[in-house]
Amino acid sequence: MQFGFLGINYRNAQLAVRDRTSFTDAMKLELFQKAEEAGVDQCMVLSTCNRSEVYYVYERKEQQAQMQRIYEGMFPEVELQEFLMKLSGNEAMAWLFRIAAGLESLVLGEDQILGQVKEALDFSRTMGYSKKELNRIVRDAITCAKQIKTELKISEKPLSVSYIGIKKLEEACGVSGKKILVIGSGKTAALALKYIYEYSGVRVTACSRTYAHARNLREQFPQLEIISYEDWRQAVGDCDIVISATSSPHLVVRREDFTPARPVTLLDLAAPRDIDISFAQDPLATLINLDTLQAIAGENQKERERLVEESRKLIGEKLQETQIWLLQSRMDSTIESLQQRCSGIEEDSFRYLNRKMELGAREQKLLKKVLHASLQRLLREPIQELKRLDSEEEQEEYKRLVRQLFQI
Incomplete structure (x- = not known):
């Protein structure tokens, strides 16, 4: 009895291919049934935006080729030969352990994949296609991933500059109870707002050159106050924090537009810069920009990579236990x-x-x-x-x- 894996992921297949190889629940069940007809009665499908993968337990070597034909047959319009990744035995189990721990994710060490692995196993078990061997292997991978996250805390080293930026604001002046102006309405601004609203008592105003875009933000954040772009210069004087995240090619917050009369913290999330760097010389202003944030993100990335090596050692130990169990079983x-x-x-x-x-x-x-x-x-x-x-x-x-x- 052996453990097998085949599939595609973001490393070996571009988004256009992954979009066309996504599994619906009905397709998963169809693959399970075809695999059972080929003598493979234990199967799990892990289908996300970054991967389309099948894990299975097989008895005979020729069943690997049969599983590949079944997988390719699910997507007859897609030529998969050059993208398909195939592993068996200990290599296949090691891949699953790394997947569950987020070590093979686009964002190194991310947490979401662990929940997706759990859901994939639950679906397979509910449909009757996960038995003793597959259950044990996947559950061991999940348990190992939880231990890595608890002990090494890879995902707690943030890589998002928006997240790091709000954390730096908290360090610089505190966020709870503050009056905040957000200039911009794109993804970066929306992400900053998401993290801002994790704090209590904040009063947030937003503006954008395109008023309709700013109003769209209120669908995500109903408590957000919207003002016209031309009014930000009047509003900024009453704010404790100013965050700018536009796509403007020129400075947005210039020295001639705004002279602080009270302490203010400026967070510039834009590239090129939105906020005049000379604010750093103003005794009433604290300026945080991408130079600082990207340096922190870079250090966090290095720390994640160091922790990955520790994770691999832990996976090696836990994987050996699973391998021994499978051999004895x-x-x-x-x-x-x-x-x-x-x-x-x-x-x-x-x-x-x-x-x-x-x-x-x-x-x-x-x-x-x-x-x-x-x-x-x-x-x-x-x-x-x-x-x-x-x-x-x-x-x-x-x-x-x-x-x-x-x-x-």
């Missing part, structure tokens, strides 16, 4: 057959002795216990030896011998 069916054979002998012996000796209820119960204990004692050491086998060749040889010796 290959003997489970033989051990179960051996126990069933002994149970049959135990039952035959009991019926014979009970018929000959006409035992009462108490003696029957005692005889059953003695027969069961005796046969289990006889089996104990052979079963332990079977569980200790650490190579597939030995396992197959012992399976053959057990079947021959015990006629099972």
